[in-house]
Amino acid sequence: MTTSQTNPLGPGYEGVAGSEMRFRDIFRDTLRAEMNRDDDVFLMGEDISGGFDKDTKEPLDAWGGPFAATKGLVQEFGVERIRDAPISEAGFVGAAVGSALTGMRPVVDLMYFDFVTVAFDQLLSNAAKSRYMFGGQTKVPLTLFARSGAGTGHAAQHSESFYSMLAHIPGLKVVVPSDPYSVKGLLAAAIRDDDPVFLVNDKKLINLTGFVPDEDYVIELGKGRYMRRGADVTLVGMSYTSVVCQKAAEQLAEIGIDAEVIDMMSLSPFDEDILIESVAKTNNVVIVDEDTPRASMASEFAAVIADKAFDHLDAPVKRVTSPHSPVPYNSALEQEFMPQPADVVGTVKNLLGRE
Amino acid sequence: MDISKEKLEWIYTTMYRIRRFEETMLEQTLKGNSMGVAHTSDGQEAPPTGICAHLTDKDWIGSTHRGHGHCISKGLETDKMMAEVFGKATGQCGGKGGSMHISDFSKGMLGANGIVGASIPLAVGAALTAKLKGIENESVGVSFFGDGASSQGVLHEAMNLASVWKLPVIFACENNGYAEATPSWYAVSAEDIASRAEGYGMPGVVVDGMDVFAVYDAAGEAIARARAGEGPTFIEMKTYRYHGHFHADDTSKYRKPEEEEYYKNLDAIKHFERTVLKQKLMTEKKLKSIRDDIEKEMLHAVEFALSSPMPDISTLYDDVYVNYSNPIAGLR
Numbered sequence: 001m002t003t004s005q006t007n008p009l010g011p012g013y014e015g016v017a018g019s020e021m022r023f024r025d026i027f028r029d030t031l032r033a034e035m036n037r038d039d040d041v042f043l044m045g046e047d048i049s050g051g052f053d054k055d056t057k058e059p060l061d062a063w064g065g066p067f068a069a070t071k072g073l074v075q076e077f078g079v080e081r082i083r084d085a086p087i088s089e090a091g092f093v094g095a096a097v098g099s100a101l102t103g104m105r106p107v108v109d110l111m112y113f114d115f116v117t118v119a120f121d122q123l124l125s126n127a128a129k130s131r132y133m134f135g136g137q138t139k140v141p142l143t144l145f146a147r148s149g150a151g152t153g154h155a156a157q158h159s160e161s162f163y164s165m166l167a168h169i170p171g172l173k174v175v176v177p178s179d180p181y182s183v184k185g186l187l188a189a190a191i192r193d194d195d196p197v198f199l200v201n202d203k204k205l206i207n208l209t210g211f212v213p214d215e216d217y218v219i220e221l222g223k224g225r226y227m228r229r230g231a232d233v234t235l236v237g238m239s240y241t242s243v244v245c246q247k248a249a250e251q252l253a254e255i256g257i258d259a260e261v262i263d264m265m266s267l268s269p270f271d272e273d274i275l276i277e278s279v280a281k282t283n284n285v286v287i288v289d290e291d292t293p294r295a296s297m298a299s300e301f302a303a304v305i306a307d308k309a310f311d312h313l314d315a316p317v318k319r320v321t322s323p324h325s326p327v328p329y330n331s332a333l334e335q336e337f338m339p340q341p342a343d344v345v346g347t348v349k350n351l352l353g354r355e
Numbered sequence: 356m357d358i359s360k361e362k363l364e365w366i367y368t369t370m371y372r373i374r375r376f377e378e379t380m381l382e383q384t385l386k387g388n389s390m391g392v393a394h395t396s397d398g399q400e401a402p403p404t405g406i407c408a409h410l411t412d413k414d415w416i417g418s419t420h421r422g423h424g425h426c427i428s429k430g431l432e433t434d435k436m437m438a439e440v441f442g443k444a445t446g447q448c449g450g451k452g453g454s455m456h457i458s459d460f461s462k463g464m465l466g467a468n469g470i471v472g473a474s475i476p477l478a479v480g481a482a483l484t485a486k487l488k489g490i491e492n493e494s495v496g497v498s499f500f501g502d503g504a505s506s507q508g509v510l511h512e513a514m515n516l517a518s519v520w521k522l523p524v525i526f527a528c529e530n531n532g533y534a535e536a537t538p539s540w541y542a543v544s545a546e547d548i549a550s551r552a553e554g555y556g557m558p559g560v561v562v563d564g565m566d567v568f569a570v571y572d573a574a575g576e577a578i579a580r581a582r583a584g585e586g587p588t589f590i591e592m593k594t595y596r597y598h599g600h601f602h603a604d605d606t607s608k609y610r611k612p613e614e615e616e617y618y619k620n621l622d623a624i625k626h627f628e629r630t631v632l633k634q635k636l637m638t639e640k641k642l643k644s645i646r647d648d649i650e651k652e653m654l655h656a657v658e659f660a661l662s663s664p665m666p667d668i669s670t671l672y673d674d675v676y677v678n679y680s681n682p683i684a685g686l687r
Contacts, residue, residue: 042487080487086519091476091512098480098496101465102415104487106480121509125470126477134458134466135448136674170675170683194677222680269681307686 018213024206026180027069027187031107033216034191035077038105041191042081044092045109049074049082059084066111067147067206093119093144097126100142100196107191113148113200114160127196128171142196145187149202149240149290150327150338159327159334161239161290163200164297167268173197173221174267178242180210182265185219193221202240202290222269226278230260233284233348236275236301238264241288241339248288248344257348267297275301276309283314286347288339293321318347356634358571363636364645366408366567370400370624371649373424376433377598379653380423380440380454384602388661390442393454396424398597401623402529403428405570406497406590409578413490415463415481416497417474420455421529421596422467425499429464431457437656443663450666451674471534472507475500475526479513482522482581495523495581503534505548514555514589523581525574526552526589529564535600536609552589564592565621568630595621 021029035041048070050063059079064071074082085092089110096106110116116123127140150159167174173195177183183201190197227242228249237245242263249259260278264270279285285305289298298319305317320339328334349355358366377397384393396403399421407416407428418425426436431447439446440454447457458466465481468474475498482496504510505528517524528548532539545551552559558577562569570592577588595618599606606615631637672683 083520086512086515088512088516090509091479091516094473094476094509094513095480095483095516098415098417098465098477098482099484099487100480101460101477102481102484104484121470121473122476125468125473130466131677132674133448133452133456134460135446135451137448137458137460138466139677173676173679195679220680269679272681 016213016215018211020209021180021212023180023183023208023210024067024069026184026212027201028071028073030184030187031070032073032076034188035073035081040103040105041107042083042104043070043073043107043109044083044085044096046085046087046111048109049079049084065109067203069109089115089119090122094122094126096142097122097130097140100140101130101138105141105191106143108142108144110144110146112154112158113146114157116146116166123166123172123196124169128169132171139194140196141194143190143199144196145199145201147203147206148200149204150322150334152203153329153331153334154203155329156326161202161322162292163239163267164291164295164300166198167297167300168295171196172268174200175221175265176200176239176267177265178205178237178239178263179208180212182219182263184212185217186265188216189218189221192218197221200239204240205243208243219265222266222271224262224264224266224271224274226274227261227263228259230258230282232258232282233286233352234260234262234278234282235344236262236264236285236287238267238289238297241290244339244341244344245288247341248348251341251345252348255354257352257354259348272304272308275305279305279309280312283312284351285313286318286320286344286351288320288344290322290339292324293319294324296321315351318351320344320347356568356636360636362408363631364641366404366571367627367631367637367642368645368649369404369407369428370567370627371646372433372652373397373400373404373427374624375649375653376423376427376436376656379657380437381598381602383657384440389440389454391453393440393602394421394600395598395602396421396596398618399424399529399531399564399594401567401570402527402564402592402594403499405567406525406527406574408571409574410463410495410497411493412461412463413494414497415465415478415494416499417465417478417481418467418499419474419501419504420467420469420471421501422455422457422499425467426457426459426464429459430462431459431464433652433656434659437660438663441660441663442665443660444666445659445663449670472500472504472509474498475504475510476513476516479517479522479524482517482524483520486520486522491523491584492582495525495578497525497527499527499529501534502528502530502532502539502543502548505543505551506534514552514557514587517587518556521584521586523584524587525577525581526587528589528591529594530591531594531596533596533600533610547591549589549591557587557589559589559591561591561593564594565618565623565626567623567627
């Protein structure tokens with residue numbers, strides 16, 4: 001997506017040194033860079049190195065983390081800072097909160113996003129509330145990440161996208177990168193942030209490639225970005241649906257509809273201004289979210305647009321979401337479950353009264 | 356007895372301070388001067404006192420809804436504690452936490468917690484910090500919890516973690532016989548909760564939780580092990596709460612008077628007094644002067660809490676985050 005109309009890296013990035021990288025590789029490089037940058041950063045999770053030699057007790061790095069996200073890091077940083085955990089999400093997320101309260105900056109790999117619920121009390125009651133209920137005495141510089149999303153045959157309990165549940169919690173922050181550029185900037189920002197931040201990676205992004213600047217940078221939490229400029233309709237994406245929106249925009253362009261694509265990047269806090277600014281220009285908006293529709297981010301963005309940009313709207317705010325159902329296993333059902341570019345195109349055509 | 360005179364005085368002062376704080380706080384709560392729910396720990400003075408006698412401000416404790424005794428044992432000021440229970444701006448948490456969330460990070464008090472068992476892994480995390488920073492010898496984590504929390508899954512996860520990572524943790528189980536109104540003989544599958552420690556590869560000891568000397572000795576051994584890098588210990592202290600689960604709870608509906616009487620005869624403070632007087636370690640005069648000082652301190656704490664200002668309404672929005680770019684004031 002680097003046409004003359006679009007510059008995902010934003011103004012000021014023309015001619016910047018960098019390279020095409022896979023999402024998974026820049027994710028690991030960013031973890032490494034942050035661990036080198038700050039000795040208080042350490043990583044915990046299940047099989048983040050994976051396997052130990054029974055005789056020498058040395059780590060085997062057999063897995064290198066779910067989806068090999070942390071491969072090689074244990075050789076660089078050792079087993080203290082690349083800390084394989086038993087399957088005890090509540091226990092080790094709680095321990096991470098305790099460690100954050102006492103001066104460290106833990107990073108927790110929760111593997112599949114669905115596993116959030118197993119540790120939910122620690123996130124809600126301890127990570128999110130400690131600063132407030134203790135009257136500002138403390139802070140919780142904790143980062144968590146996990147893989148979300150359908151489309152990979154992982155079925156109902158390994159495919160959730162309910163990031164709206166986390167965004168609902170005062171005290172937590174939630175970010176959703178959508179490409180290699182954004183995961184580098186958001187992961188670095190999350191680890192350096194003094195509040196608990198959950199970074200949700202859609203599995204469908206992990207092997208995608210994209211341009212990543214070499215330089216050290218962070219993306220400000222709470223800022224969205226324009227992936228494509230257009231005049232007729234605003235498509236709002238988050239996580240993988242930002243990719244869906246870009247594909248839809250390309251198809252719309254072929255039939256003469258000029259779509260603008262916003263990638264929210266942060267869900268809590270989130271960028272109200274970019275939503276209002278874009279809708280003020282295009283007067284039409286479609287929000288695309290792989291989360292289920294009830295009390296979702298799509299609903300929240302729709303409410304903000306209805307509240308603050310009502311006079312700019314030519315038509316009702318539209319949402320394209322997954323159905324109110326668990327994620328199915330069968331691939332045909334699963335494809336139907338997920339918002340597809342064709343769904344977005346169809347919704348836009350209806351919205352604009354185009355056949 | 357291998358306890359210094361200063362330490363004995365500290366133990367008596369701490370136990371009596373807990374007793375009188377709870378009684379005073381309960382009285383004030385029933386008068387309507389507190390702002391909400393409060394859980395008292397009088398009767399249970401020995402466990403936190405005997406354990407915290409070995410700790411410094413660099414050691415961390417995690418606490419429970421019944422946490423005032425833990426706070427006092429860790430050195431928190433009763434003025435600020437009472438003010439917090441009263442919901443005042445001068446309270447330990449500025450009136451944001453109340454009785455169930457008193458904390459003082461400068462004193463190594465990680466905060467009391469209203470979710471039963473939720474603070475257990477926090478103490479494990481504090482111990483993990485100590486291990487990562489190589490300061491286990493001066494910073495252990497103590498997790499206080501009751502017989503009720505012994506049925507929470509997170510305790511078992513935390514015990515396994517502390518054991519496999521060999522962390523400097525003390526699992527301090529205050530078994531007062533009741534989880535709310537449910538007796539432990541009904542809800543706990545083992546005769547001794549400490550017997551479960553064996554399954555997690557750590558020593559488990561049962562001590563008389565009405566005897567501060569027994570607690571002190573067991574804790575001393577466990578904390579020395581932790582400081583030496585030898586890993587966690589589970590200590591079960593059989594104790595008793597004199598009042599109900601919370602301030603308005605009527606224990607006569609589920610406890611027999613004979614049972615309450617039995618434990619009051621074992622009273623931890625009286626046991627201490629008898630022991631030190633018999634062994635001529637402290638004088639009655641000294642004991643009385645400590646009690647008199649505490650009485651004055653309690654009067655002061657109530658006066659301080661009553662006369663303190665309410666928090667400014669604008670503080671409602673403070674400290675949800677360190678920084679956050681969206682408004683949090685809600686929609687009106």
